[in-house]
Amino acid sequence: MAVYTDITDQELEGFLADYDLGAPLAFKGIAEGVENSNFLLETEKGRYILTVYERRARPEDLPYFLNLLGWLADRGYPSARPVPDQAGRTLKTLRGKPAAIVGFMPGLSVRKPSPAHCREAGEGLAWLHLAGEGYEGRRANDLGQPHWAPLFSKHRQAAEDLKPGLAATIDKDLAEMALAWPRSLPSGTIHADYFPDNVFFRTDGKFAATIDFYFACDDAYAYDVAVTLNAWCFEADGSFNVTAAQGLIAGYERRRPLSPAERDALPMLARGAAMRFFLTRLADWNATPAGALVRPKDPLEYERKLAVHREGLSLFGGRA
Numbered sequence: 001m002a003v004y005t006d007i008t009d010q011e012l013e014g015f016l017a018d019y020d021l022g023a024p025l026a027f028k029g030i031a032e033g034v035e036n037s038n039f040l041l042e043t044e045k046g047r048y049i050l051t052v053y054e055r056r057a058r059p060e061d062l063p064y065f066l067n068l069l070g071w072l073a074d075r076g077y078p079s080a081r082p083v084p085d086q087a088g089r090t091l092k093t094l095r096g097k098p099a100a101i102v103g104f105m106p107g108l109s110v111r112k113p114s115p116a117h118c119r120e121a122g123e124g125l126a127w128l129h130l131a132g133e134g135y136e137g138r139r140a141n142d143l144g145q146p147h148w149a150p151l152f153s154k155h156r157q158a159a160e161d162l163k164p165g166l167a168a169t170i171d172k173d174l175a176e177m178a179l180a181w182p183r184s185l186p187s188g189t190i191h192a193d194y195f196p197d198n199v200f201f202r203t204d205g206k207f208a209a210t211i212d213f214y215f216a217c218d219d220a221y222a223y224d225v226a227v228t229l230n231a232w233c234f235e236a237d238g239s240f241n242v243t244a245a246q247g248l249i250a251g252y253e254r255r256r257p258l259s260p261a262e263r264d265a266l267p268m269l270a271r272g273a274a275m276r277f278f279l280t281r282l283a284d285w286n287a288t289p290a291g292a293l294v295r296p297k298d299p300l301e302y303e304r305k306l307a308v309h310r311e312g313l314s315l316f317g318g319r320a
């Protein structure tokens with residue numbers, strides 16, 4: 001479950017009094033997600049998502065995220081538009097925490113994406129990159145390559161506890177990545193967490209919408225592709241599905257062809273992207289008490305993905 005903040009009927013009524021949304025008809029907590037508290041809200045005017053921002057999202061970053069959602073929606077990208085109150089404000093406070101209402105996006109996420117889903121998701125990602133061009137908000141990637149070694153230094157012991165010997169392997173990876181990390185690829189606004197649970201499809205399998213922009217930042221577009229390859233193209237047995245990856249890239253290139261430099265960089269970017277999610281999962285694992293209501297995600301899933309990329313398996317078939 002991810003409802004960390006309970007909202008009473010009275011609090012909801014008080015909150016909605018600032019808006020022009022009519023009376024609430026239904027209101028319920030959403031179990032999915034781990035970061036924030038999300039509620040499905042139905043009013044006389046329509047369906048919405050009310051989010052109370054809980055942990056990782058820094059309050060000073062929230063205008064960046066909400067303005068980005070508005071920017072993308074204005075350009076026809078299927079992302080949830082923030083709803084302003086009567087004074088034009090989209091970022092509000094509820095129970096002393098930052099909160100916002102955004103439009104409800106129809107569609108369903110898929111648990112086990114097929115190569116066809118990967119192709120559609122790839123196209124949705126390229127569309128996002130193009131729609132984000134010109135957005136003036138700036139946010140450095142605070143989970144980008146320069147931040148990995150400092151983050152790992154706080155959690156070395158947890159890595160050793162998970163798998164003896166792992167800390168030294170990660171140290172070596174981090175040193176190699178620091179030397180070889182691509183630094184001059186085309187960059188712009190990226191999603192940075194484009195996982196299957198954040199992408200919705202129509203019932204005919206077509207891409208429908210993207211949600212959860214709370215890691216969005218400025219970084220290389222190809223790094224976003226690499227995050228996506230890792231999240232969508234590994235099989236349950238830990239193998240990398242090259243067909244799904246090729247489909248994802250082909251879908252992406254329907255809208256935004258990758259340059260030769262971006263293609264060449266993908267194996268290293270995918271290795272780094274696996275490191276990023278291994279590290280944040282490791283940190284969460286380390287910080288979550290046994291028996292907590294929200295189970296942290298498994299860091300070892302990403303340690304295995306990291307190991308696959310360490311072997312240098314080519315994303316385009318054969319070995320690199």
Ligand SMILES: Nc1ncnc2c1ncn2[C@@H]1O[C@H](COP(=O)(O)OP(=O)(O)OP(=O)(O)O)[C@@H](O)[C@H]1O
Nearest residue numbers: 030032033034035036038049080103104105211212
């Ligand atoms: N705009 C939206 N339209 C429809 N459903 C939404 C929308 N935003 C969120 N949801 C629903 O709420 C759930 C949780 O949302 P979200 O992924 O943003 O939460 P989170 O706590 O930030 O999660 P995560 O762990 O993925 O970072 C989604 O799986 C989806 O079911």
Ligand SMILES: N[C@@H](CCO)C(=O)O
Nearest residue numbers: 035193195277281297
């Ligand atoms: N997508 C992330 C969680 C994001 O909030 C992960 O799988 O580790």
